[in-house]
Amino acid sequence: MNPSADAAPILALRGLRKRFGAVVVADGIDLAVRAGEALGVLGPNGAGKTTLFGMVTGTVRPDAGTVMFEGRDVTALSPARRCRQGMARSFQVPQPFAGLTVFENLVAAASFGAGEGERATYDRCAAILERCGLMARANERAGGLRLLDRKRLELARALATRPKLLLLDEVAGGLTESECAVLVDLVREVRAGGVTVVWIEHVLHALAAVADRVVVLHGGRLIAEGRADEVVRVPAVAEVYMGIPVDA
Amino acid sequence: MSAAPAAPAQVSHGTRASRIGLPLFLLLLVALAAAPWWTDRQGMRLLGEVYAYAALASLWNLLAGYSGLVTVGQQAFVGLGAYVLFSAALLFGVNPLWGIPAAGLLGALAAVPVAALTFRLRGAYFAIGTWVVAEVFRLLAAQFTALGGGSGTSLPASVVASIASGRAAREQLLYWLALGLAVLILAAILLLLRSRHGLALAAIRDNEVAARSCGIEVDRTRLAVFVVASGGAAMVGALIFLQKLRISPDAAFSVNDWTALVIFIAVIGGIGRVEGPLIGTALFFLLRETLSQLGSLYLMVLGAVAIAVMLLAPRGLWGVLADRLGWQVFPLARRLEPRAPPLGTAPPPTTRHALAGADHENRGDTR
Known part of the structure; x- marks a missing residue:
C-alpha cells in the first residue's frame, strides 16, 4: 500500500x-x-x-x-x-528491562505505552511474542538473551505500545x-x-x-x-x- | 480482536513453590499473632523489634531493589515519624496511637520537598544527598527545645497510661500494632508490585531511557513510591519510639540503627525480592541474639557475613534459594503459560491483529 x-x-x-x-x-x-x-x-x-x-x-x-x-x-x-x-522506537544498542522477563517487558510497554489495563494486554503481548519468534523465551529474564533475541525484543516491545x-x-x-x-x-x-x-x-x-x-x-x-x-x-x-x- | 480462534493467553502469578510457601507464611503470621499467649514480655519486645526491622528493610528494598533509589537517609523519616508522635502527644495532647497515622501523613508530605532536592542526584550522589538531608533533620530536631533539644525527652506516665489500661495490656496492644503495621506495609508492597506499577518500577530501575520511551512517567512514578515509602518509614519510626517511650535526636535519626543495619538485612537476605528482607531480618536477629555478648567482635562478624554474602551470593540468601531451588513465597511472577493447540488441528494462524497499528478512531492521549 x-x-x-x-x-x-x-x-x-x-x-x-x-x-x-x-x-x-x-x-x-x-x-x-x-x-x-x-x-x-x-x-x-x-x-x-x-x-x-x-x-x-x-x-x-x-x-x-x-x-x-x-x-x-x-x-x-x-x-x-x-x-x-x-510513537515507538527501538534502540540501536538493545535496551531491555534486564530484570524482567521477556513477556513482562512487553506487558510493561503495552500497559503504559498503549494505556491498557494490564490483563487486557496479555493476549496481544502473547501474539506479538509469537510473531516475533520470542514465544520460547517468554519467561526468561531479558538480561540473559543473546543478541538476536534482544533485537527481536526491541521490536516486539515497541509494537506492544500500539x-x-x-x-x-x-x-x-x-x-x-x-x-x-x-x-x-x-x-x-x-x-x-x-x-x-x-x-x-x-x-x-x-x-x-x-x-x-x-x-x-x-x-x-x-x-x-x-x-x-x-x-x-x-x-x-x-x-x-x-x-x-x-x-x- | 480478530476472529482467529487462538485461546486467550494464560498468565499465572504463582508457582508450585508459592502455593506451598504462601499458606506456610500465613500460618506463621497466625502463630505470631498469638505470641502473647506463648511468649513472655521479653519475647514480645524482641518480636516487635523484628517486625520494625522487617518493615524498614522491606521499604528500603522497595526503593533500592525495585525502584533504583538507593537511599542512605531512611533514618530521616524514621526520626521524623517519632518526633511527630512525641510532638502530637506532648504538645497537643493527642493520643499517641493517633500519632502513628499522623506520622505517616507528615512523613509522606515531607518526602515531597526531600525528593525535589535529592532527585536531581543520581546513584552514589543520591545516596549521599539523602544522608545529608537526614543529618539536617537531626540537627533541626536538636534545636527543638520543646522536646528536650539535643538530649531528648520521655513520654510522661500520664501519656503512657492513655495507651491502654495496665502495662500488660499496653504491651500486648503495641505488639499487635507492630505486627499489624509490618503486615500492612508488606501487603501494600505486594499489591503495588502485583500491579502494572510494579512493572514500571522495575523497568525504571533497569533502564530509565527505555522506560520513558515505553510511555512510563519515570519522575512521577519514582516520586510516588518515595512518598509512600517515606510515609511507611515514618509510621514505623513512630511505633518504635512509642515502644521505647523515650526520644532523642541521636537515637531517632541514627544512620546506624535505621539505615546501615537495614541495608545489611536487605543485602544478606536478597535485594529486589520481597522475601529477601524478611529472611534477612530473621538472619540478622539470629546473629544478634547468639553473638551480641561478644561485644565488638559481634560487629566484626556482621561485617564478615556481609562481605561473604556480597562475594559469594550477590543476590542474597533468598536469591540463591530462588535461583537454585525455585523457592518463592509470594505470587508475584507473570508466567505466560504455553497454549495447548486444539486437538487434531494445525497451530493457529498468525495473529496479525496483534501487529496491526493503533486504532486510529479510539486512540488519543487522554492521559
Whole structure:
C-alpha cells in the first residue's frame, strides 16, 4: 500500500538543530513523513541518525526547530507522552528491562505505552511474542538473551505500545540473511497494519525491500532523497557513504 | 480482536513453590499473632523489634531493589515519624496511637520537598544527598527545645497510661500494632508490585531511557513510591519510639540503627525480592541474639557475613534459594503459560491483529 503523495504528514520536522560541543549533528533538518509511509534513513556513522530519532521521540532536546506529530507540536512533550500518543522506537544498542522477563517487558510497554489495563494486554503481548519468534523465551529474564533475541525484543516491545509511528534503529544489524528476511517480512506486516515506519539501517537490501523513500543524512543535513536504488547512485551519497570521491 | 480462534493467553502469578510457601507464611503470621499467649514480655519486645526491622528493610528494598533509589537517609523519616508522635502527644495532647497515622501523613508530605532536592542526584550522589538531608533533620530536631533539644525527652506516665489500661495490656496492644503495621506495609508492597506499577518500577530501575520511551512517567512514578515509602518509614519510626517511650535526636535519626543495619538485612537476605528482607531480618536477629555478648567482635562478624554474602551470593540468601531451588513465597511472577493447540488441528494462524497499528478512531492521549 503506497500512501498518496498528498496524505497528511504524520511527522513533520522543521528546522531541527542540535550540536554537541563543536560537533553539529543536526543542521536545520526539514522532513515530512506521510501517514502510512515507510521511510528509510541512510547515512554513515556519526551522521546524526540516532540523534534525529532522539529528537523525534523526545530523549534529545533540539537546540532549535519543532517536531510536529499528527499536526500537533510535540517538541516540549516528554518521551513518555509522545509514546502514549503513538510513537515507538527501538534502540540501536538493545535496551531491555534486564530484570524482567521477556513477556513482562512487553506487558510493561503495552500497559503504559498503549494505556491498557494490564490483563487486557496479555493476549496481544502473547501474539506479538509469537510473531516475533520470542514465544520460547517468554519467561526468561531479558538480561540473559543473546543478541538476536534482544533485537527481536526491541521490536516486539515497541509494537506492544500500539504505535502509529514506529522508529527502527538498525534492527537488522548483525543478523544473518535468513534472519534479516524474517525481519523484513515482519516490518512489512506491521506497515500493512497501518503503522508508519521510519527505519535507520545500514543493511541496504533490507531497507530497499520495505522503504518507499530513502533520505540520506550526512553532517546533520539531508543530502539526498528518493528510492533506495536511486539515492545510492547520487554522487554526493556515493562520496560520503561509500567513500568514493565524486570526481574520481 | 480478530476472529482467529487462538485461546486467550494464560498468565499465572504463582508457582508450585508459592502455593506451598504462601499458606506456610500465613500460618506463621497466625502463630505470631498469638505470641502473647506463648511468649513472655521479653519475647514480645524482641518480636516487635523484628517486625520494625522487617518493615524498614522491606521499604528500603522497595526503593533500592525495585525502584533504583538507593537511599542512605531512611533514618530521616524514621526520626521524623517519632518526633511527630512525641510532638502530637506532648504538645497537643493527642493520643499517641493517633500519632502513628499522623506520622505517616507528615512523613509522606515531607518526602515531597526531600525528593525535589535529592532527585536531581543520581546513584552514589543520591545516596549521599539523602544522608545529608537526614543529618539536617537531626540537627533541626536538636534545636527543638520543646522536646528536650539535643538530649531528648520521655513520654510522661500520664501519656503512657492513655495507651491502654495496665502495662500488660499496653504491651500486648503495641505488639499487635507492630505486627499489624509490618503486615500492612508488606501487603501494600505486594499489591503495588502485583500491579502494572510494579512493572514500571522495575523497568525504571533497569533502564530509565527505555522506560520513558515505553510511555512510563519515570519522575512521577519514582516520586510516588518515595512518598509512600517515606510515609511507611515514618509510621514505623513512630511505633518504635512509642515502644521505647523515650526520644532523642541521636537515637531517632541514627544512620546506624535505621539505615546501615537495614541495608545489611536487605543485602544478606536478597535485594529486589520481597522475601529477601524478611529472611534477612530473621538472619540478622539470629546473629544478634547468639553473638551480641561478644561485644565488638559481634560487629566484626556482621561485617564478615556481609562481605561473604556480597562475594559469594550477590543476590542474597533468598536469591540463591530462588535461583537454585525455585523457592518463592509470594505470587508475584507473570508466567505466560504455553497454549495447548486444539486437538487434531494445525497451530493457529498468525495473529496479525496483534501487529496491526493503533486504532486510529479510539486512540488519543487522554492521559
